[in-house]
Amino acid sequence: MKDRKTVILEAAARVIACRGVRGLRVEEVAAEARVSKALVYYHFKDRAGLLRRTLRFVGDRAERYTRGGGPGDAAPRGPGPGDLAPGARVPGDPLRELERRLLLEFQDLPEVRENSTAWGELRASAVFEPELREELARAGREWVREIADLLGPVGPAVPDAALVSAAERLTVLVEGLSTRWLVGLLPAGHAAELLRGAVAAEAEGLRRAAVRTACPAA
Amino acid sequence: MKDRKTVILEAAARVIACRGVRGLRVEEVAAEARVSKALVYYHFKDRAGLLRRTLRFVGDRAERYTRGGGPGDAAPRGPGPGDLAPGARVPGDPLRELERRLLLEFQDLPEVRENSTAWGELRASAVFEPELREELARAGREWVREIADLLGPVGPAVPDAALVSAAERLTVLVEGLSTRWLVGLLPAGHAAELLRGAVAAEAEGLRRAAVRTACPAA
DNA sequence: GTCTATAAAGCGATAGAC
DNA sequence: GTCTATCGCTTTATAGAC
Structure with missing residues (x-):
């Protein structure tokens, strides 16, 4: 069950990926998340706060796909040989x-x-x-x-x-x-x-x- | 004898060094060069033009200190042993x-x-x-x-x-x-x-x- | 929590005098 | 070539209703 806050963070990550940190506009994040601009400010205080939280959010995701592991992960199916027993x-x-x-x-x-x-x-x-x-x-x-x-x-x-x-x-x-x-x-x-x-x-x-x-x- | 144009380029390089390309404000460059904002636009057409020329300016400088050489260079005095005959x-x-x-x-x-x-x-x-x-x-x-x-x-x-x-x-x-x-x-x-x-x-x-x-x- | 509307500021760019 | 003054758009941030 994704709350709006998470939706905004995911949207911000996508916006950063195509515009960069310094090209990020709060309005574009809001549009991408399909919420109003004001809601972004409500949840994250200001642009800097949004940035900080987004960077942390992205870092946490990286740990997920990086150490293969927990359920629900994007399976890190490397270019190597076939699959391995989970967790092995x-x-x-x-x-x-x-x-x-x-x-x-x-x-x-x-x-x-x-x-x-x-x-x-x-x-x-x-x-x-x-x-x-x-x-x-x-x-x-x-x-x-x-x-x-x-x-x-x-x-x-x-x-x-x-x-x-x-x-x-x-x-x-x-x-x-x-x-x-x-x-x-x-x-x-x-x-x-x-x-x-x-x-x-x-x-x-x-x-x-x-x-x-x-x-x-x- | 430095013309204003060169002064502006040097100022732009300094501004980029402490604010970044994307943090560069034409007004700040003008202030750093002690000229008016309008003069920057006169010489470089617009912000993008200023950026392009500054990057090239910086690239040319890099070649100077990188290949040790011509007179008037900032002598690349490495951490190695003592000086060498010029050009050797x-x-x-x-x-x-x-x-x-x-x-x-x-x-x-x-x-x-x-x-x-x-x-x-x-x-x-x-x-x-x-x-x-x-x-x-x-x-x-x-x-x-x-x-x-x-x-x-x-x-x-x-x-x-x-x-x-x-x-x-x-x-x-x-x-x-x-x-x-x-x-x-x-x-x-x-x-x-x-x-x-x-x-x-x-x-x-x-x-x-x-x-x-x-x-x-x- | 979420929205619409708007204030406030920042900044690129131009006009026009000298 | 160089300046002062200003326009106008963009973007951040807040007010206030629901």
């Missing part, structure tokens, strides 16, 4: 699992495009609006932590700092590729290929680091 | 030269910040404004080509496609790191460290690719 972590190559996870950002689904666009806008806007930075930083840390954990199994005894550095590079790269993909400068297939190359390069680097840690003499 | 290409390790080149984007100079900010805005805006894409694509291709050429010397007989892929990843990474740096989420030192790690990982990957090309049996 992919057993095979941990690198493949990591790739699959990162490639979710390039699914051509409306929800994914909306989320990627909104996050791109958030990043870009944060350069000029300091109050957006904390949320951005928090989301970034979680995202890096998740990827670092997925990187762990590539080899035994890799120092955590190295995992985090590699994860930081990979997440930054995914963000950049995502922007280019959204702009239309980079087909999803090419983005995927570049990403796989980076994953391979980072994994190789980590294995070498592990060797140096294990036997510093080498 | 660094002779030593080609990887160091590449790193130096990429690290120029993190110099804490007003001009560099302004340029990075403006390009970040251009990228972000292009998601919603298709007419910006061509210039973005052209600049991107040149930048990738330059980095690919710098990557060439890491090993003999590396296929060009591999160089281009690595260069694409590195440029995307630099853009992403630059954004985080501008936002204040990432100190320049940490950005430099991550970048060095990526350069090392990519170089190692290229060397392995070269080996596979040379003796496919391996």
Whole structure:
């Protein structure tokens, strides 16, 4: 049972996806949600409030499709092999699992495009609006932590700092590729290929680091 | 002898650096340049014209500090070893030269910040404004080509496609790191460290690719 | 909670004098 | 080329009825 407030948030997400944060007009959101302008102000106080809540709303959705899981999710049906038992972590190559996870950002689904666009806008806007930075930083840390954990199994005894550095590079790269993909400068297939190359390069680097840690003499 | 037109362009670059492309107000540019609003319209026709010319102006400046060169330049005094004879290409390790080149984007100079900010805005805006894409694509291709050429010397007989892929990843990474740096989420030192790690990982990957090309049996 | 109507402000753009 | 003054549209935000 969707209340009007949620309807407005979904509408705002769609508007941001095609006009950008700074192109968002309260009136257009109201029209998209089929409510009056005044109702938007009633629920969200002002334009800035609407923006804040929409960004959080979008962030919550991203967690849903990102960690495959709960019922009712938009099934993250990656480009990989066939389906998996629900909830089962992919057993095979941990690198493949990591790739699959990162490639979710390039699914051509409306929800994914909306989320990627909104996050791109958030990043870009944060350069000029300091109050957006904390949320951005928090989301970034979680995202890096998740990827670092997925990187762990590539080899035994890799120092955590190295995992985090590699994860930081990979997440930054995914963000950049995502922007280019959204702009239309980079087909999803090419983005995927570049990403796989980076994953391979980072994994190789980590294995070498592990060797140096294990036997510093080498 | 700066004419008013140039003064206005410089003012516009500063305004973009602290308000963003989409936060730019013609009136603020006029005030920053200490001229009347009408004069801005006289020289640039309308807001869009001002934006176009400012972006080109900023792009030209970037080439100046990026390829070290002509007289009167802001000397690109990197964090590396001491000065070099003017015009001399660094002779030593080609990887160091590449790193130096990429690290120029993190110099804490007003001009560099302004340029990075403006390009970040251009990228972000292009998601919603298709007419910006061509210039973005052209600049991107040149930048990738330059980095690919710098990557060439890491090993003999590396296929060009591999160089281009690595260069694409590195440029995307630099853009992403630059954004985080501008936002204040990432100190320049940490950005430099991550970048060095990526350069090392990519170089190692290229060397392995070269080996596979040379003796496919391996 | 939701609407219609309207106030108030912001901002791009132009007219016309010098 | 440069200024002052102003027009007119767009957009945010509020008042007040239901």
